[in-house]
Amino acid sequence: MGNYSQEQKNSLWWRLHLDWPLLLGLVTLIGLGLFVLYSASGESSAMLNRQFVRISLALVVMFVLAQIPPDVYMRWAPLFFFSGLLMLIAVLVVGDVGKGAQRWLDLGVIRFQPSEIMKLAVPLMVARYISQHPLPPSFKHLCVGAAIAIGPTLLIAKQPDLGTSLLVAASGIFALFLAGMSWRLVAAAGGLVAAFIPLLWFFLMRDYQRQRVLTLLNPESDPLGAGYHIIQSKIAIGSGGFTGKGWLQGTQSQLDFLPERHTDFIFAVFAEEFGFIGVVLLMCLYFYIIGRGLFIATQAQTAFGRLLAGCIILTFFVYVFVNIGMVSGLLPVVGVPLPLVSYGGTSIVTLMAGFGILMSVHTHKRLYAQ
């Protein structure tokens, strides 16, 4: 209301429904990502072109979504969510199998992963549900909100796609947390998860899953098998040192010792070639984007807008944390890309769609003000 001057509201950016500080951060990150990808792909211009096309598409999606006012999202959230849920079930029944997991739905014209839709549909739905009631939410509303997130999470985990299910669950939980779920409940939920871990370990996990965790704890125990990825990645990062080996000069990546180097492990290429200095700068960039996103959230005028924006930006951080954590050996290897840097289409489009919604929340405020 009073936070924005008329001048600002009439600026070109405002009329385009774009937030230039956020856009600047995103474009810088994407540009840097293309640089790293060129090196990680073994200087493949074909791969770079394909990534460029995807980024262009993602930017268009962001721009289009930024034009749609938040109340439209709120209105359409249930339809979006339930059709997504249906498709998830369809995937489990008739989906295509790719790389050992059943993730794809073939609609004849296009093949896509319904789980990607859920990354946006779940925060939309949870934010809508929770914001319809006074905050902080009652215990009952919290339970329903949690159920909205956990349902799709379980369906996605069954595909199996641990990385995405983790992101979907996180987006739901962040909504509850930001809505003001009491600290006692946060602590209780934390305790419940802690109590669940031994149960998980002894009764629910299969041998190979336990092996994966053990490999994380001690990758050297199986250097040529399960530990290979993580060992090579740590070697790449560690040998980068303070200043790095220089762009295109990373021996671990250029000589193919690093697996999945242009997708999930691209951070290791970056850390090898640009060193600790590069890593700190990259972290600053991510922190800047997250900070700006949270600022946008606090500036939102409706509870729905606040929660939605907060969810989207904190989920973005989960990407960053899980990916870098797994590449540097802190977390088990689950398939989460380094956001806006890793090669691959769907995640970039979904992420930019999220930023589009974020900008929509930010730039449609004056309509409410009137």
Add this chain to the structure above:
Amino acid sequence: MARQRVAMRDHSAESRLFNRRSLVSIIGTFALICVLLGNLHYLQFEQHDTYTTRSNDNRIKVLPLAPPRGLVFDRNGALLAENRPNFSLEIIPENVDDLDQMILELSELLELSENDIERFEQNRKHTRRFKPVVLKSQLSHEQVAMFSVQQHKFHGASIDASLIRFYPYGDSLTHLLGYVARINAKDLERLEKENKLAEYDATRTIGKQGIERYYEEILHGSVGYQEVEVNNRGRIIRTMKIVPPIPGKDLYLNVDIRLQLEAQRLLAGRRGSAVLLDAKTSGVLAMVSSPSYDPNLFVNGISSKNYNKLLNSTDRPLINRATKGVYPPASTVKPQLAVMGLELGKISVEQRIWDPGWFQIPNTKRRFRDWKRWGHGWVDVYKAIEQSVDTYFYKLAYETGINEMHAYMSKFGFGKYTGVDIHEESRANMPSREWKRARYRQPWWQGDTISVGIGQGYWTTTPLQLAQATNILVNKGKIITPRILKSVGDANSHIGLPPQVQAPIALNSEKNWQVALDGMYGVINKSNGTARKAFKDTSYVAAGKSGTAQIVSIADDAEYDAESLKEKHRDNAMFVAYAPFEQPEIVASVVVENAGGGSSNAAPVIRELFDSYFDAKDQL
């Protein structure tokens, strides 16, 4: 109802709550980013050196480079051992999906024999899975081309180009030159003990016998290294550094290949040995052991069938008879015995004895027969050597006794290694009381001494020992260790080896040498000399001594009838000689197994060898 609830909402309180939660989130985000950075800092600072090392271990491989083996030439520069390019088909078992199927397909393409496959399977058992194993070596250029065209079908198989040892003279030099063969577990053990394992990182063969073994260190050279950068599939991306191998040095032998070939020809089809020494330097001019075998068979690994054939042959081709064949020296050592008798005062130049055709130890009945049934009549030392009078030497032995004989004959190198530069050598046996007690747990009988007096009984020698003992005599006590190697070097310069001089035999009277040498002169040049026929009409003056060694003892009174004896029981023919008489240049010894008398069967071999030597010299 719903409207009412909405109306009750405190929007600014909700906003404040959200702001507080956002603040917690941003602090949490910052904290987690710090955790990530802390871990990255640990990896990139504390662990930086470790990971740099591991990163280099990943990409940098050190490949050893085999040094080319030194060549071997004869004294005139004829190439005796060379390195030839060899293309072999190798398989790295680990990289092959279906090994049996691949071998089947390669068999059709390259016509592999069962032998190749058998050897491959055998070598595979001793090689680690990620190391190449040779399936077929010595591929023709057509085969290389044929494989190269279809190489994409055979992942894990490749052509390796290397050098392989080749002996152009085949079986003519086998026992002297030896051969190289694949390094086996025993060699590895020895190399490890000698701390030389690293030197053989890239080398596949090692000297197994003869010169190739004795001078392995000189011939082998020093390993080189190549530092290469590889990718994760082990493919070489670039070479970073090369430390070239130092080639092995070439050897020039004392051997004259023409004399060697001549000696081999003269012994062809017979079991025996010939040794030809340079009288001035004790250099080995020729050394033949017959029958022989082709050393090239061993270079790539001999098939078990061929090896068993050699091993089980009754002619024993694997043994170097020149240095490992032990024979009773028989009468060839009478000149040395005469020197001993003169020096010890047991005989003198003037003294003559009566030979009735036999010798009898006083107060015993047993008669030791002379080769001439009716005896030689009055005999002095010259006649005793010329006509090889056994009775004379029976008496000498009886009067000298085994202790002094053992001591004196040892000075001529009998019962000792000559020290020639190959490892395959026997000491043979110069008997003594101690030796007999240790060997047979029996005391020494006087009768034993009498047999030793004519180079029979327990006394055995190798042909090389005989040549060397003659050489010592010819040089009047000067001893130089016989040597095959003449000089070491490369194409530009080679360094001659200094003669290895041993402590000489000093006599009280130097004239005693000449007595023995004059006796040897008579053997060839006097009318009653035993070998005058063999050396008739030579262009040079030679001297020598024959020997006819009994293999089985014949009853004291029985006649020796060659025809009725089995071939293997017939006498060995022996002869030692040197020429020219005045200024000796060459010394030779020849043994022909089971051939009969030495003068008629061994002397002609030496005659022809000497002829060749002097003919060649005249042509220069």
